[in-house]
Amino acid sequence: MKKIGFFSALILPALLVLGVYLGGAFQWLIHGFVFVLVPLMDYLIQKDTHNVPAKEVSEVTKERFYRLITFIWVYVQLAVLVWGFYVVATYSFTLLEWIAFTSGVALVTGGIGITVAHELGHRAEKIEQFYAKVLLMTVCYMHFFIEHNRGHHARVATPEDPATSRKDESFYAFWWRSVTEGYLSAWHLEAERLAKKGLSKWSHQNQMIWFQLFPIFFAGLSFGIFSLLLERLVWEVPVFFFTQSVLAFTLLELVNYLEHYGMERKKLSNGGYEKVTPIHSWNASQLVSNFLLFQLQRHSDHHAYAYKRYQVLDHHDQSPQLPAGYSAMIILACFPPLWFAVMNPRLEKWKKVQLAESVQ
Template identity: 25%
Template sequence: MSVRAPIPPAAFAAATLAPLALLAVGAAAGGLWLWLALAYLWLLSLTLDQILPLVESDAPEDAEFPAADALLVALGLATLALPPLAIAAATGSGLSLPEKAALLFSTGLWLGQITHPAAHELIHRGDRHLVRLGIACYAWLLIGHHASSHRLVHHPHVATSRDPASAPRGRGFWRYLPRASLGGFIEGLRAENALRQRSARGLHPYARYALISAAALATAALIGGLPGLGLWLLLAAHAQIQIHLSDYVQHYGLTRATGPDGKPEPVSGRHSWNTAHWFTSALLLNAPRHSDHHSHPSRPYPALRLPDGAPLLPWPLPLAATIALVPPLWRRLMKPHLARLSATDTQG
């Protein structure tokens, strides 16, 4: 069973802002609000995606979404406010230890599951103010270089050995993570330096990322001293792992063929895994429609489509990412899907 209508814009706002409200109230009042936030981000999406029908239809090709960027701005500003709020509550005396743990873990989930797709959308917008907000979100989470590596390395080299964010078949997530993290930093820096050799203007992007990250850490220290600094590092690490998990799952085992000229074939819908689950599509701002994003990076998230023949994962993206944390299980479960995809390519 599947729904015929695409996700309405209001559903994106409701799905992404509801847990933020729970976290804000929970940071102040504790109690049930925090457990509701944790259940929303950890359990509700898995449950609803098993109950609600899939989203198979697309928005009309010429549809406009004037409120789409407004939601991105709201989520971006919330990203800047939420970590200080969580650290102030976690280093204060108003919450119990279990409540503090629930607050921090839920905050990390929100930053990894919602901030990342929002910041990702922002850095692809044409408005430089939106791009700067997306950069600030990533740098606030101490991964500002992702704004460079994603646009300048991942997009042109996806599904090739030149992209640190594309995992070859058989490589487990924990083996993939060091190269994705360090390789993304280095390759993004190399790409930015190459751009500046052609046209150097203003502050180096990596210096800008460092300044924003330094401001984040200084904020953490001012709020909570050394414990606050440590908690910010933990929140950033939690969010960054989810960012890398997203890249890992969405491109695992998919490769672009090399032509006679030694160049990889053009990027197509066959080079990203997608999902069509309703609730997580709303929660993740249609990030699971990943093939269309690579084909049309500037297309706003409500308009992203499911191309014919694009590989589909059988699980919602958050569940797939959870499975990927256990590499032997991930490889075993993905083996038949990769084999089926290879068989289809051979027949084609």
């Protein structure tokens, strides 16, 4: 039954398409599902704290079914985006309808698409890395492939990590810091990689150069094709593409914000930090949202064991636990006073427990 649950991500594009063709208030169907129905189901349905038995992990890891779902999603997302170009180029939307549609597409490309790209980007297989880059190209955030794997995972829960939110830092302050510093960090990491090979950072082997060009080329090609087909300059296509991209990676940064809020690793006498363990990221084991997000909410286990595929990630009781799934917590993060009121006491309580355990 759990296998079928991972197909629930396909509900989002289905609701997006249905909303457009029904029109009116139905265009908000996908938003209602993500931010109302999913949190409600998360609240009503028992949490999933079941882990794959150790003796079955190897077998479940190798099952092709779980990879197939992520591969299918790549083509679904590309189809949704091309269809989105057609819609904005041919429909007469009011401003509110355009906002509903563009943000709805971002829930698909950012909410699910970047989650899948995150999963695939951690894999060693070339085809999975390629698919990860394709998905990130569709949201203009290809540098995430470098910064997340080589930067964030090494520096998580430290002041050096742009993607770790600080205690009492609002999401809006975090967004600017994470987006700008993460981007610059990716350039630095890529320059370091090339320097070790004796190459200039302006070498054609610099992935960051290509990562800037691919989204622009994709947008330009789409603009050209639709302009030819409709016999006019379809300016709506690039405006829509870049707007949904910003909204999509904003969703990613919201997730980053709540996954690592206030987390700190101890600094050691040698200047380094203690090893990353399951206590250094917030965890959430709400069943429904974990299906939608390919168990991304078991984030504490992912950071402790990044090589593990999503289907075998574990729940850890000792990990700090979010009070709700990501859908609800994202809404909360948009209102800093409410976020601080809910999360700061939990953070301080968790820190006291960790301090008491370390003394023992």
